[in-house]
Amino acid sequence: MKALNKPSQYGPDVDLGRFNIGPAREEGFSESDLEKASSRLGISRESLRKGGYLQVNESIAFRAMGEKLVQHGAVILPTNEALKKLDWVSKYSWRLISPDRDKYTAATYLHGGELGYFIYVPPGIKIKDPIYACLFITRRDYAQLLHNIVIVDDGAELSLITGCGVPDQPMNSLHIGVSEFYVGRGSKLSFAMIHAWAPGMVVRPRTAVEVLEGGEYISYYVIYSAVESLQTYPRVSLRDNARATLNSVVTGGGKGIYDVGSAIVLSGRGASGEVLSRNLGRDNSLIYARSRIEGNAGPSRGHIECLGLLESDNALIESLPELSSLTPEAVLTHEAAIGKISEELINYLLSKGFSEDEARAAIIKGFLNIEEPKLPLQIREIIKRTIEHITSRAMG
Amino acid sequence: MLELRGVDVSIGERRILSNVDLRVGLKELHVVIGPNGSGKTSLLNAVAGLKPFSVTRGRVLFMGLDVTQEPPYVKAGKGLVLAYQFPPAIKGLQTKMFVDELIKRFNVDGRYVEVLSEILDVRSLFGRYLFDGMSGGERKRLETFLALLTRPKVAMLDEPDSGVDIESLSKIAEALKAVLGRGTSLLLVTHSLHMLKLMREYVNGVHMIYGGTLIYSGLYEEVVPLIERYGFSGALMRLREVS
Numbered sequence: 001m002k003a004l005n006k007p008s009q010y011g012p013d014v015d016l017g018r019f020n021i022g023p024a025r026e027e028g029f030s031e032s033d034l035e036k037a038s039s040r041l042g043i044s045r046e047s048l049r050k051g052g053y054l055q056v057n058e059s060i061a062f063r064a065m066g067e068k069l070v071q072h073g074a075v076i077l078p079t080n081e082a083l084k085k086l087d088w089v090s091k092y093s094w095r096l097i098s099p100d101r102d103k104y105t106a107a108t109y110l111h112g113g114e115l116g117y118f119i120y121v122p123p124g125i126k127i128k129d130p131i132y133a134c135l136f137i138t139r140r141d142y143a144q145l146l147h148n149i150v151i152v153d154d155g156a157e158l159s160l161i162t163g164c165g166v167p168d169q170p171m172n173s174l175h176i177g178v179s180e181f182y183v184g185r186g187s188k189l190s191f192a193m194i195h196a197w198a199p200g201m202v203v204r205p206r207t208a209v210e211v212l213e214g215g216e217y218i219s220y221y222v223i224y225s226a227v228e229s230l231q232t233y234p235r236v237s238l239r240d241n242a243r244a245t246l247n248s249v250v251t252g253g254g255k256g257i258y259d260v261g262s263a264i265v266l267s268g269r270g271a272s273g274e275v276l277s278r279n280l281g282r283d284n285s286l287i288y289a290r291s292r293i294e295g296n297a298g299p300s301r302g303h304i305e306c307l308g309l310l311e312s313d314n315a316l317i318e319s320l321p322e323l324s325s326l327t328p329e330a331v332l333t334h335e336a337a338i339g340k341i342s343e344e345l346i347n348y349l350l351s352k353g354f355s356e357d358e359a360r361a362a363i364i365k366g367f368l369n370i371e372e373p374k375l376p377l378q379i380r381e382i383i384k385r386t387i388e389h390i391t392s393r394a395m396g
Numbered sequence: 397m398l399e400l401r402g403v404d405v406s407i408g409e410r411r412i413l414s415n416v417d418l419r420v421g422l423k424e425l426h427v428v429i430g431p432n433g434s435g436k437t438s439l440l441n442a443v444a445g446l447k448p449f450s451v452t453r454g455r456v457l458f459m460g461l462d463v464t465q466e467p468p469y470v471k472a473g474k475g476l477v478l479a480y481q482f483p484p485a486i487k488g489l490q491t492k493m494f495v496d497e498l499i500k501r502f503n504v505d506g507r508y509v510e511v512l513s514e515i516l517d518v519r520s521l522f523g524r525y526l527f528d529g530m531s532g533g534e535r536k537r538l539e540t541f542l543a544l545l546t547r548p549k550v551a552m553l554d555e556p557d558s559g560v561d562i563e564s565l566s567k568i569a570e571a572l573k574a575v576l577g578r579g580t581s582l583l584l585v586t587h588s589l590h591m592l593k594l595m596r597e598y599v600n601g602v603h604m605i606y607g608g609t610l611i612y613s614g615l616y617e618e619v620v621p622l623i624e625r626y627g628f629s630g631a632l633m634r635l636r637e638v639s
Contacts, residue, residue: 342484343447344484345484345486347446347447347468348480348483348484348486350445350446350467350468350469350472351444351446351468351469351472351477351478351480352469352472352477352498352542352543352546353469353472353473353477353498353501353502353546354469355467355469356469358469362486362489362494362497363486363489365488365489366486366487366488366489366525366526367487367488368488369488369489370488371488
């Protein structure tokens with residue numbers, strides 16, 4: 001398969017030969033590693049037990065769906081099992097993302113063994129509590145190749161919180177998560193993804209979302225750890241009257257390269273989408289904040305807001321917004337600003353009794369806080385805790 | 397409570413104010429008045445310890461201790477707080493969160509918060525980001541509230557009366573009267589007579605500042621009628637002639 005050598009359009013090219021890629025095999029893992037990774041992600045084992053999926057390396061450690069939801073036909077399974085047990089799942093598999101898109105998707109298609117999570121919510125079923133999916137790596141020089149499929153059928157609702165991480169030591173491993181999300185007519189998917197990696201990690205999520213008529217997709221992505229490199233560019237396609245808001249909070253650290261994008265395609269009348277990103281450049285990190293909105297049908301609306309804050313003279317943030325319109329009826333706008341922490345704001349907080357470190361932390365916290373009232377409370381709480389964790393570093 | 401002895405204020409090499417003497421006693425209200433550009437804001441910022449202003453000569457005594465070179469947050473922690481003339485908007489920082497943080501830091505009792513927030517009518521602003529998109533009156537009321545919320549021993553207020561409507565002005569005046577009654581001393585800076593008049597019965601001293609020099613200190617009755625009659629420069633000229 002030629003695609004195994006096809007670099008991604010963005011981000012540094014990585015030699016996959018560095019990582020152990022092979023047939024999936026079961027392997028144990030230590031409880032203490034698991035505990036460390038969970039606590040870094042702020043997702044408790046208790047939350048997982050209520051409804052969740054936990055995969056460590058290739059081993060599915062845990063999966064659960066509330067009894068009531070199962071009675072209603074909701075499903076949570078490893079993707080390989082879903083593909084075996086449920087005939088109809090195959091038509092959703094590799095439909096939004098082609099295996100030959102790049103070497104990362106190709107490797108996942110060929111060698112991933114269809115590990116990952118599959119979630120299905122039947123028509124009209126509104127799942128009140130979030131489902132948690134945790135994907136951990138505890139091995140070095142290892143490639144975790146995942147394929148996730150989520151289907152929220154017509155008029156249904158789901159909140160999904162995904163935490164991906166490693167214990168706090170350097171891992172030199174690769175994480176690829178190919179995620180295909182289907183949001184049905186008039187349905188809603190709220191999706192939060194929190195990444196807590198470590199120096200040496202190569203991270204290549206591949207996400208595509210299809211939102212049918214009147215559906216809504218809200219995502220909130222937070223990464224707050226050092227990595228070797230991260231490259232992702234989720235793409236969301238919106239049909240008539242569908243809506244999407246894609247939020248991302250990127251905290252660059254170490255010598256990491258963070259190439260993080262978000263794209264929305266307004267392909268239906270009345271569709272609207274927003275891409276909001278906050279980027280915090282620390283240490284020697286390089287952040288490329290990409291965003292793109294395509295107005296292919298009108299009337300439609302799209303807006304990009306990209307803000308960057310440099311905390312280090314050696315960090316770099318590049319904001320790369322793109323607006324493309326095929327119709328005069330699409331109203332597309334963008335705003336971007338990059339700067340350092342304003343002395344005026346620090347001074348103000350000093351005058352009210354904050355020390356300089358505390359003032360910086362409060363300003364960063366405010367900066368990173370993208371208010372997303374449409375997200376369920378539990379997701380907002382997890383994001384809030386994560387942002388508090390990020391800002392605690394500014395306090396020294 | 398607060399005493400300035402022969403204070404010079406500079407920004408870098410440039411001297412803004414010279415040889416300022418001023419004393420604010422317990423539960424006293426003193427007003428520094430002067431035209432735009434006379435050095436009023438620089439004086440408060442330097443006393444608060446905010447960069448780029450610095451006290452390059454003389455001493456700032458607070459509760460009998462020399463705090464001249466103390467950083468602003470230490471001064472605020474001790475009870476010497478500044479209310480900004482133009483507080484900056486901090487997007488993303490919820491006003492409620494900030495208020496809660498100040499209540500915790502300064503160990504403020506609930507009743508005080510309730511009374512103060514009611515007088516200044518700021519509760520409706522708690523759900524918004526700090527000063528973001530607020531009108532002039534809302535900003536001034538909120539900034540006065542935040543400064544007084546810390547239960548300061550001395551609050552320095554930089555033009556709490558500029559750019560506000562009559563209603564907000566009277567709310568701010570009411571709040572200042574309330575905290576004076578509870579033991580806070582006030583040093584207020586203004587370039588108009590609105591607030592002075594509202595606070596007339598409480599004013600212990602009026603200090604006229606011009607061109608970086610504190611020219612005259614006197615009582616309300618001595619100074620304000622002259623300013624009303626002759627304007628600031630005229631009043632200053634007459635006071636100089638007789639002093």
